Amino acid sequence: MNTFxxxxxxxxxxxxxxxxxxMFRRRNEQDDLRRARYQLHxxxxxELQADVATGRLSEAAYAASLxxxxxxxxxxxxxxxxxxxxxxxPTRSQKVTVALIAIxxxxxxxxxxLQLGNPAALNPMSRQAAQPAAMDxxxxxxxxxxxxxxxxxxxxxxxxxxxxxxxxxxxxxxDEAVKAYEKAWPLVQKDPGEMARFAGSLAARDNxxxxxxxxxxxxxxxxxxxxxxxxxxAGSAALQRxxxxxxxxxxxxxxxLLEPGSEDExxxxxxxxxxxxxxxKAASKPASVxxx
Numbered sequence: 177m178n179t180f181x182x183x184x185x186x187x188x189x190x191x192x193x194x195x196x197x198x199m200f201r202r203r204n205e206q207d208d209l210r211r212a213r214y215q216l217h218x219x220x221x222x223e224l225q226a227d228v229a230t231g232r233l234s235e236a237a238y239a240a241s242l243x244x245x246x247x248x249x250x251x252x253x254x255x256x257x258x259x260x261x262x263x264x265x266p267t268r269s270q271k272v273t274v275a276l277i278a279i280x281x282x283x284x285x286x287x288x289x290l291q292l293g294n295p296a297a298l299n300p301m302s303r304q305a306a307q308p309a310a311m312d313x314x315x316x317x318x319x320x321x322x323x324x325x326x327x328x329x330x331x332x333x334x335x336x337x338x339x340x341x342x343x344x345x346x347x348x349x350x351d352e353a354v355k356a357y358e359k360a361w362p363l364v365q366k367d368p369g370e371m372a373r374f375a376g377s378l379a380a381r382d383n384x385x386x387x388x389x390x391x392x393x394x395x396x397x398x399x400x401x402x403x404x405x406x407x408x409x410a411g412s413a414a415l416q417r418x419x420x421x422x423x424x425x426x427x428x429x430x431x432x433l434l435e436p437g438s439e440d441e442x443x444x445x446x447x448x449x450x451x452x453x454x455x456x457k458a459a460s461k462p463a464s465v466x467x468x
Contacts, residue, residue: 220245221348225316242346244440246376247408250385316347334362338370345373350381368396372405385413404430420455424448 224241320343327336341356357364357374364370375392379385385393390413396406407430414422427448434441 214249218348221346225346229315243373243405246345246373246380247405247412248443250376250379250409250412316343319343320347331359334360338363341374341377345377348380350377353377354381366399368399368403369405371396371399372403372409376405376409379409379413385409385416389413402429402433404433407433415451418458420451420458423451424455427451 221242224245320340323336323340323343327333327340330336337356338360341353341360344350344353344356354374354377357370357377360370364374371392375385375389375396378392379389382389389409393406393410393413396403397410400406407426411423411426411430414420414426427444431441431444431448434444
């Protein structure tokens with residue numbers, strides 16, 4: 177079992193090094209970082225889908241994990257967009273730090289899994305009962321196709337369109353998710369949570385909160401000022417446009433709703449700390465002087 181876990185950790189490290197390699201090349205740093213983050217997001221979604229298909233993760237836990245993954249994707253891509261275009265290239269020490277994190281986190285995750293996870297799943301007899309990830313993805317795609325066929329016959333079924341929108345969002349097919357959310361609007365407009373997720377799908381598709389996503393988030397918060405997804409995404413939208421104060425305000429409101437000491441609370445507190453650091457750096461940066 178330990179040998180298998182070490183091999184898995186080694187493969188994960190190799191994959192992360194491949195994703196992080198562009199940071200060490202002379203090319204646009206922000207584009208490379210954004211591409212790597214989307215690839216990592218796709219991997220996370222695939223793992224969650226596999227866990228649901230094999231019964232290791234409940235539907236409720238899956239939905240919560242997916243929403244968190246999407247929020248983190250948008251928050252981190254937003255942070256990358258908010259950086260100044262003339263930001264300095266990473267120093268050697270920064271590159272070493274990134275490399276150490278990329279290696280250490282997967283190893284730590286593997287050790288935590290052995291202690292807190294389900295080691296029995298590593299047993300060959302147990303694995304025989306699990307479907308391969310490719311088959312899981314094919315099964316999900318098949319379910320989506322069945323639902324698509326149903327909606328072709330029931331175009332006025334708002335509940336069906338909402339279910340299809342959620343399925344598309346699960347598969348990170350954001351363009352199709354947006355179209356399905358549009359057709360489910362009679363239900364979405366009454367549900368601040370779904371409205372926030374609709375806004376998130378729009379932002380993920382366009383890589384921007386400008387325009388309608390921000391308007392939808394504002395409306396969602398009018399319906400429920402404590403809607404977690406809306407608070408998270410409102411902070412991400414503010415971060416993307418460089419409004420650090422608004423980001424901190426929205427995320428502090430969300431932080432107050434999270435269970436003290438939980439992983440979500442710790443993660444968000446760290447995100448707020450990083451935003452505060454960015455705000456301090458921006459405030460201390462001297463304004464550029466234009467010669468007459």
